[in-house]
Amino acid sequence: MKKRIALVAIAALLISILAACGGTNGKETTNEGEKPATGEKVKLSLWHNFTGDDQRAQTMRSIIEQYQKDYPNVTLDIQAIPPDGYKTRLKTVAAAGEMPDVFILSNGSMTQEFSAAGLIQPVNELIDSHPEWKEGFMPNSFDAFTVDGNIYSAPMGLSPTSILYYNKSILEQNGLTVPKTWDELLNAISVLKGKGITPIALGNKAAWLAQSSIFSSLADRVTGTEWFLKAVKQDGASFTDPEFVQALTYMQDLGEAGAFQDGFNAIDNTQMEQMFAQGKAAMMIDGGWALSNLASNANAEALEQMGATVLPTIPGGKGEPNTLSGVVGVGMGLGKDATGTKKDAAFQLIYAMSGPDAQKRTLESNQLVSYKVELDKSKVSPIFSEVYELVNNVKLTPVYDGKLTSAGGEAVNNGLQELLMGGKPEDIAKKIQDAQSKALGQ
Amino acid sequence: MKFIGFNNYVEVLQDPLFWKSFKNNLLIVAASVFGQVPIALLLSLVLLKNGWFQKFIRASIFMPMVLSSVVVGIIWGYIYHPQIGILNFLLDSLGLGSWKMQWLSDPSVSMYAIMVPIIWLNVGPYLVMFIAALQNIPSEIDDAAQIDGAKGSRKLFSIKLPMIWDTIKVAVVLCISGSLKAFDLIYVMTGGGPAHSTELLASYMYNNTFSIYRFGYGSAVSTMIVIISLIMVAGSQYLMKSKK
Numbered sequence: 204m205k206k207r208i209a210l211v212a213i214a215a216l217l218i219s220i221l222a223a224c225g226g227t228n229g230k231e232t233t234n235e236g237e238k239p240a241t242g243e244k245v246k247l248s249l250w251h252n253f254t255g256d257d258q259r260a261q262t263m264r265s266i267i268e269q270y271q272k273d274y275p276n277v278t279l280d281i282q283a284i285p286p287d288g289y290k291t292r293l294k295t296v297a298a299a300g301e302m303p304d305v306f307i308l309s310n311g312s313m314t315q316e317f318s319a320a321g322l323i324q325p326v327n328e329l330i331d332s333h334p335e336w337k338e339g340f341m342p343n344s345f346d347a348f349t350v351d352g353n354i355y356s357a358p359m360g361l362s363p364t365s366i367l368y369y370n371k372s373i374l375e376q377n378g379l380t381v382p383k384t385w386d387e388l389l390n391a392i393s394v395l396k397g398k399g400i401t402p403i404a405l406g407n408k409a410a411w412l413a414q415s416s417i418f419s420s421l422a423d424r425v426t427g428t429e430w431f432l433k434a435v436k437q438d439g440a441s442f443t444d445p446e447f448v449q450a451l452t453y454m455q456d457l458g459e460a461g462a463f464q465d466g467f468n469a470i471d472n473t474q475m476e477q478m479f480a481q482g483k484a485a486m487m488i489d490g491g492w493a494l495s496n497l498a499s500n501a502n503a504e505a506l507e508q509m510g511a512t513v514l515p516t517i518p519g520g521k522g523e524p525n526t527l528s529g530v531v532g533v534g535m536g537l538g539k540d541a542t543g544t545k546k547d548a549a550f551q552l553i554y555a556m557s558g559p560d561a562q563k564r565t566l567e568s569n570q571l572v573s574y575k576v577e578l579d580k581s582k583v584s585p586i587f588s589e590v591y592e593l594v595n596n597v598k599l600t601p602v603y604d605g606k607l608t609s610a611g612g613e614a615v616n617n618g619l620q621e622l623l624m625g626g627k628p629e630d631i632a633k634k635i636q637d638a639q640s641k642a643l644g645q
Numbered sequence: 646m647k648f649i650g651f652n653n654y655v656e657v658l659q660d661p662l663f664w665k666s667f668k669n670n671l672l673i674v675a676a677s678v679f680g681q682v683p684i685a686l687l688l689s690l691v692l693l694k695n696g697w698f699q700k701f702i703r704a705s706i707f708m709p710m711v712l713s714s715v716v717v718g719i720i721w722g723y724i725y726h727p728q729i730g731i732l733n734f735l736l737d738s739l740g741l742g743s744w745k746m747q748w749l750s751d752p753s754v755s756m757y758a759i760m761v762p763i764i765w766l767n768v769g770p771y772l773v774m775f776i777a778a779l780q781n782i783p784s785e786i787d788d789a790a791q792i793d794g795a796k797g798s799r800k801l802f803s804i805k806l807p808m809i810w811d812t813i814k815v816a817v818v819l820c821i822s823g824s825l826k827a828f829d830l831i832y833v834m835t836g837g838g839p840a841h842s843t844e845l846l847a848s849y850m851y852n853n854t855f856s857i858y859r860f861g862y863g864s865a866v867s868t869m870i871v872i873i874s875l876i877m878v879a880g881s882q883y884l885m886k887s888k889k
Contacts, residue, residue, distance in 0.1 A: 291855050298860055410838055466727020468750035468839035478728075609857045621840035624752065642857075 245548045247541070248280040250306035252289040257495050258568035263556065266564070270555045277548045297322055305549045308356050308536025310347035311605040317536070318350045324537045325353035329550045336559055344531050344573045347605070359557045360532025360565060361573040363594050364490040364602050365420035365514060368497075368586075372508045373400065373485040381512055385453075388515045392462045395485050403457075404484035405467040406475030407623075410616035414603050416488045417457075418619055419528035420514045422450035423600040427521035435606045437643055442636035443629075446521065451618075451628035453517065458623040468620055480505060488514070491529070491571050491590060498569060498584050509586045511593055522600070529599040531573045566591075607639060614638035653865035663866070666837075666844040667873070669756055670825060673845065674877070676760040677767065677824040682816055684764070685771035690801070692772070693779055703776070707769035714766065718833025721762040725749050725834075749835050752842035759843060762830055767823065771816050778812040779805065814885050818878050825874045846870050 249267070253260035271279055282303070284292050290313075293306065302322050308314060317323045330337050330345075340357070348356045369381055377395060382388035392402040407413045423431065426446040433440035434447070457463075464484065467475075472489065473496060479487040480500035487493070497506065516524040535553040537546070555561065562574040567582045571591060580588045604612035618631040657663050688706065692699045709717060724732050725748035733745045748758040782805065790804050806813075828847035831837060837848040844852075850870065854863030 294855075294858050298858075408836060408838065410836070464728070466747040466750050469722075469725070469727050469747060469835070610859075613852070613857055617838065617840045620838055624750075624839060626840070 244276055244278065245544050246278045246280060247305060247545060247548055247552065248282070248303040248538075249552065250282045250284065250289075250293065250303040252284050252286040252307055254283045254285045257499075259495070259565060259570040262564050262568040263561075266556055266561055270552055273555075274548065274551060277552075279552075302538030302540060304538045304541040304545060305552050306536055306538060307533045308348075309533050310356070310358070310531060312608060314348055314355050314536075315350055318353065318355060322539050323355050324539060324541070324546075325355055326357070326537055326550070326553065327354050329553060330354055330357060333554065333558070336554075339559055339562070339574050341573045341575065343599075347531055348534060356534030356536050357553070357557045358531035358534045358573045359561070361529065361571040361594065362491050362532050363527050363529035363571070363590070363599065364415040365417065365528040366489060366491065366493075366511050366590060366593070367514055368479060368487045368489060368493070369510050369512070370479070370482060370485050370508055371510050373482065377485075381510065382515045384515050385517050389456075389460055391485070392457075392460050396461045401464040401478070401484040402486060403462045404475045404478040404487045405463040406470040406472045406478075407468050407620065408471045410620055411604060411612075412472050412475075412489075413454075413619045413623070414612070414615050415528075416490055417514075418450070418454055418615070419602045420488075420526070420600065421453060421457075421517070422447070422603070423526065423528060424514065424517040424520040424522040424524065425450040425453060427523075428600050430521065431601060431603075432606070435611075435639070437640050442639065443632050448628050448632050451622055451631060454619065455622050455628060463623075468623070476500065482508075491594070494571075494584070494587050494590060495569050497586060506584050506586055509589075511586060511590045513593070513597055523598065526598045526600045527594070528602045529594065530602050530605045532570075608642035610642035611635065611639035649861075653862045654869070656862065657865050657869055662841055662844065663846075663849060663869075665841060666846050666849040669843060670827070670845045672756055673760065673763060673824045673827050674821055676764060677820045678817055678881075680760070680764040681767050681771055681820055682813065685768050685816070686775055686813070688768070689772050689775035689779060690805075693776060703772065706772055709766045710769040714829040715833050717762055717766055718830045721830075722749070722834050725758055749843075750839050752839070755835065755843050759831060759834060762834075763824070763827065766830070767820075771820075774812055774816055775809065778809040782808045810885075814882065817881050817885065821877050821881060822874050825870060825877070846873070 251263070251267075253263040253267075267279070267281070271277070289307065290309065296302065297317060297320070300322070308317070308323065314323070336357075341361075344358055345354050348354055348358065367382075373395075374381065374391070377398060377400070379391045379394060380387070382391050395402040405413065405417075426444075426449075430440050430444070430446060434442055434444070464478070472493075475487060476489065476493050476496045477500050478484050479489075480497050482505060497509065501509070513525060513527045535556050537549055537553065541549045559574070562572045563576050566572045566574075566576050566578060569583055569587050571594060578588060578591055583591075603615055607615065614635045614637075618626070618635050622628065622631050688702075692703050724730055727733070727747050727750070730748070732748065736742060736744050746754050746758075749755050786804060786808070790800055795803060826847050827845055828851065831843060831845055831848050832851070835843045837844040837852060846866065847870065850863050850866040853859050853866060
């Protein structure tokens with residue numbers, strides 16, 4: 204008896220060990236051809252992350268409710284997942300090959316990985332059937348959702364990740380102007396630091412902030428976009444190249460000049476946005492997502508004092524100066540199992556959520572969009588319209604973790620933390636290079 | 646999905662980060678075994694009686710255990726906060742301003758800073774276990790020892806400790822396995838950062854599985870955690886075998 208129990212236990216252990224032997228990059232086969240009977244009733248599953256109380260989430264929820272009223276034959280099975288856990292949940296069901304029919308799809312690496320695994324379907328058909336809608340998007344809006352000519356979604360927002368927010372009154376009181384060049388920035392830092400004011404607020408506990416907001420733009424100024432895109436593909440450029448090490452050195456110089464407050468690796472970006480909103484720091488480098496947080500944390504007077512611009516120019520940099528890093532926002536993706544009448548209903552839902560009308564309502568709820576809309580300035584905060592003007596007048600450059608593989612992005616995140624704690628730029632460049640080349644080789 | 650044999654296991658063993666998180670985890674195990682268990686034992690000896698004062702102290706030591714560990718993490722995150730943290734504030738007002746630290750973001754102290762809440766959080770259950778064991782010592786044995794003239798430390802080392810030795814062994818096993826899967830506090834307070842300096846085995850596994858989405862590799866790390874746990878638990882049992 205005892206022996207038998209031992210045998211079962213050993214078998215269970217062996218199976219659990221084998222579970223760890225699966226390689227990544229699994230290619231699942233899709234089964235098309237099965238068509239549901241053409242009935243009136245359609246059941247669609249919808250996954251979204253508009254769970255918050257902010258204006259944008261409320262707007263999107265009301266659009267979904269409107270859709271349910273307009274199409275009573277469609278039963279929506281809605282899963283609303285809080286943003287923090289959304290990506291993890293989605294990637295977990297994706298690993299099991301069970302995709303929802305319509306869901307929020309991130310562009311860049313997620314779109315590429317899902318399309319390579321055959322988990323999503325292109326929506327070219329839908330976009331081509333509404334030419335005036337297609338024309339309305341800003342140039343290159345679909346690029347990040349496009350794989351081999353197939354467009355997998357239409358962006359519902361725009362996320363500039365690297366805006367230099369500044370507090371006009373603090374700069375004025377200290378006789379400073381908005382820094383346009385690297386030297387002006389370093390000068391401003393030393394002046395402010397001398398007076399005991401935090402020059403730039405930073406909250407890098409979650410590690411992606413320094414990468415998305417500061418480094419993506421800073422490195423682009425130094426290396427140029429072309430070099431970065433080559434390095435991502437590991438095609439003729441590598442992260443150990445001198446220009447990238449140079450970019451890391453600039454970042455380290457910024458830290459060593461005392462630009463950030465103490466303990467910046469222990470607070471998160473919300474706390475950092477609060478610091479800036481309450482006037483405890485003169486500047487902050489953050490993305491467009493900060494706007495709604497600023498609007499709720501600062502009073503009208505403080506909001507008047509805020510300005511937004513691009514990062515300063517770098518002497519001798521190869522990148523274009525008047526740019527900021529940014530990506531188009533998420534879009535609604537179409538899962539592999541939505542076929543036949545389900546697909547038609549899904550298309551209608553996607554159009555309802557990202558069509559011209561939805562884009563306008565999104566912009567009016569203080570969320571930037573990648574779609575040409577006349578902005579009614581009375582409906583948004585002054586800093587919002589300033590940022591909207593800014594992104595309409597500059598070129599967007601890629602964001603690091605949007606282009607790199609997940610492993611490469613993680614390496615940059617952790618590498619920047621190490622860099623700001625005094626690590627050697629050369630060693631960190633090598634770690635990033637290793638992570639990216641290994642992830643591509645898999 | 647393709648079969649890659651034991652490649653993930655080989656990679657785990659070759660990853661310096663895995664060994665770094667293993668080392669950090671050993672620190673946590675040591676802090677738990679040599680912190681939680683002795684403190685709980687001492688307190689249980691002191692708080693054995695059933696007076697209202699003892700009951701109050703016992704309840705307050707057990708308190709953190711009923712809080713969600715996320716809440717504990719956030720509370721201690723604020724205690725250690727670089728700008729508004731009460732710890733730095735206290736040090737300042739005591740005139741110890743030079744001892745002020747970036748508790749959670751300075752890699753030279755962050756691991757130690759994290760041990761404190763881990764010990765504070767987990768003393769409670771061991772305290773309860775030890776008190777129960779001590780109360781289970783039959784009063785005849787106590788009386789007999791009294792008649793034989795055993796007092797104080799003699800009674801402690803010759804009667805009480807041997808009588809509850811099995812409970813202590815169980816506590817150590819629980820302690821080791823509990824600290825090898827420590828995750829919640831780290832995840833809330835530092836997320837394993839900055840730059841992996843507070844990475845533990847469980848957070849290393851989590852980051853690989855859910856940030857980089859390498860599920861197979863994460864499973865391999867989990868299996869390694871089980872194996873390491875087994876070895877350490879077996880080792881501790883061997884060391885604590887009462888010599889008869």
